[in-house]
Amino acid sequence: MGDVRGFIKFERSASKYRPVEERIGDYNEVNITIPVEELTEEGARCMDCGTPFCHSLGCPLANLIPEWNDLVFRGKWEEAWMRLELTNNFPEITGRLCPAPCEESCTLSINRAPVSIKQIERAIIEKAFGEGWVIPRPPETETGRxxxxxxxxxxxxxxxxxxxxxxxxxxxxxxxxxxxxxxxxxxxxxxxxxxxxxxxxxxxxxxxxxxxxxxxxxxxxxxxxxxxxxxxxxxxxxxxEPRDLDVPGRDLEGIVFALDYLSCATKGILEGKTSRYSGQEEQDSQREKKFLSAEGKRVLVIGGGDTGSDCVGTATRQGATSVTQIEILPKPMDWRESYNPQWPYWPKKLRKSSSHEEAERRGILKQEWSVTVKEFRGKRESGNNDMKTVGEAKLVRVEWKKSGNGYKPTEIPGSQFTIESDLVILAMGFxxxxxxxxxxxxxxxxxxxxxxxxxxxxxxxxxxxxxxxxxxxxxxxxxxxxxxxxxxxxxxxxxxx
Ligand SMILES: Cc1cc2nc3c(=O)[nH]c(=O)nc-3n(C[C@H](O)[C@H](O)[C@H](O)COP(=O)(O)OP(=O)(O)OC[C@H]3O[C@@H](n4cnc5c(N)ncnc54)[C@H](O)[C@@H]3O)c2cc1C
Missing domain, CATH: 3.50.50.60 (FAD/NAD(P)-binding domain)
Known part of the structure; x- marks a missing residue:
């Protein structure tokens, strides 16, 4: 622990994002790597706790977090990288995508903002790639297995x-x-x-x-x-195996699983097609070709988790005219303080993702909790009377009531409402x-x-x-x-x- 008063002297350097107006118009990464100088102070905020909960309880990989925090504070980046590599094969992935349970269990998180562990991890590995330290390490001997x-x-x-x-x-x-x-x-x-x-x-x-x-x-x-x-x-x-919905109208065109929708969007980008890309492989059905872009559509995302949020961000970029995200669970606690109310455990609190921020800025986002789907209905398209395509979802509000050892959703009588939608994305997990x-x-x-x-x-x-x-x-x-x-x-x- 290099600076014993670091956690008092310095404020947390939280994740930095590109401006919404800029990032909404492209598919490039929304996060920015924090400058090295700021991270030196961030490393100094680590208290080198006797029991480092970040390492022992928060991180499933048991990353040696206090050790590399200290090495970053001392400017020993190569040593920090060597420590990081001992436990994690792909820190550039976790340093971008991990929800960082380590930060929620950081001891500072009892009553103030935790160390930005994820940002430090990302900076260490990006420096390692930049300096050419990350090289292939093929084995010296072959086992023949x-x-x-x-x-x-x-x-x-x-x-x-x-x-x-x-x-x-x-x-x-x-x-x-x-x-x-x-x-x-x-x-x-x-x-x-x-x-x-x-x-x-x-x-x-x-x-x-x-x-x-x-x-x-x-x-x-x-x-x-x-x-x-x-x-x-x-x-x-x-x-x-994605979780499906067994309700009338489920087989209408325009109702897709989140992973199919997201895969199609990424494939389009990788193949140099536009954000309006709407086809997958040759063998894909016409139905998929027609619906896998959200451009000009009223989108309903079913599922309030991270996958649902990824769909919100993708649909926003593709040019959806509205995005409604619904979740059957109740709205989590709206906690605005920087510390963790359930330290050292993962807190159930309302989280606003960068995708929500973008859809809100475009004025197209609506979020609903304690809501489930009763039915999908088709819409009549010009010159076509067969109503094969989804046009609206009938929804109902639920109340969570105690049942045995747990809670069960119960429909609230008279709470039905309808949302018009041309693209329904099922993001209810697996x-x-x-x-x-x-x-x-x-x-x-x-x-x-x-x-x-x-x-x-x-x-x-x-x-x-x-x-x-x-x-x-x-x-x-x-x-x-x-x-x-x-x-x-x-x-x-x-x-x-
Ligand atoms: C949309 C989405 C966003 C997510 N975002 C995050 C996030 O931000 N942070 C986070 O920590 N987690 C996130 N997760 C969860 C995380 O991605 C998974 O927990 C993780 O990828 C699981 O890794 P895995 O190696 O077990 O399997 P997967 O990543 O699912 O990979 C399994 C692979 O096996 C292949 N496969 C399956 N069957 C066969 C077969 N018979 N033959 C050949 N290949 C086969 C599949 O094609 C697939 O490529 C997200 C999940 C989703 C769906």
Missing amino acids: HIAIVGSGPSGLAAGQQLRRAGHRVTVFEKSDRPGGILMYGIPNFKLEKDILERRLDQLREEGVIFETDVEVGVDISARYLKKKFDAVLLAMGAG LHVKHSKLLSELGLEFNERGNIKIDRHYMTSVPGIFAAGDSHTGASLIVRALNHGRRAASSIDSFLG
């Missing part, structure tokens, strides 16, 4: 890098045309520009990780082939891993939530087959997926002797 990883999201990538560095041959199979999982096609460019991800993928490639894209395991290659050809298999397939042909061919057991069951060594019910990330936990966070990938890799390495 070959591991298949199914899925190239953060858990598969972290495991792949760890296993390759341990000297194993690693092939990552990905059904999509580009590796990265949700980092590539779920998370919009304005939160993570894809060249940041590509920069890291290049490092993995140069270390010798092999990527086989456009290969759906279970369809293009069989479970039998995997078992026969590889010494171990890691399933890192994500939580692929149920569990997709119960695909691959998983049934492998004969795996599932846990009580329908995800892949594993033991404490990340091994599934079938010896030699491991699972990590959202395919085991259900939809979660990048930082948890990274942690899982690293731990599963370590178990696979031990398993292979």
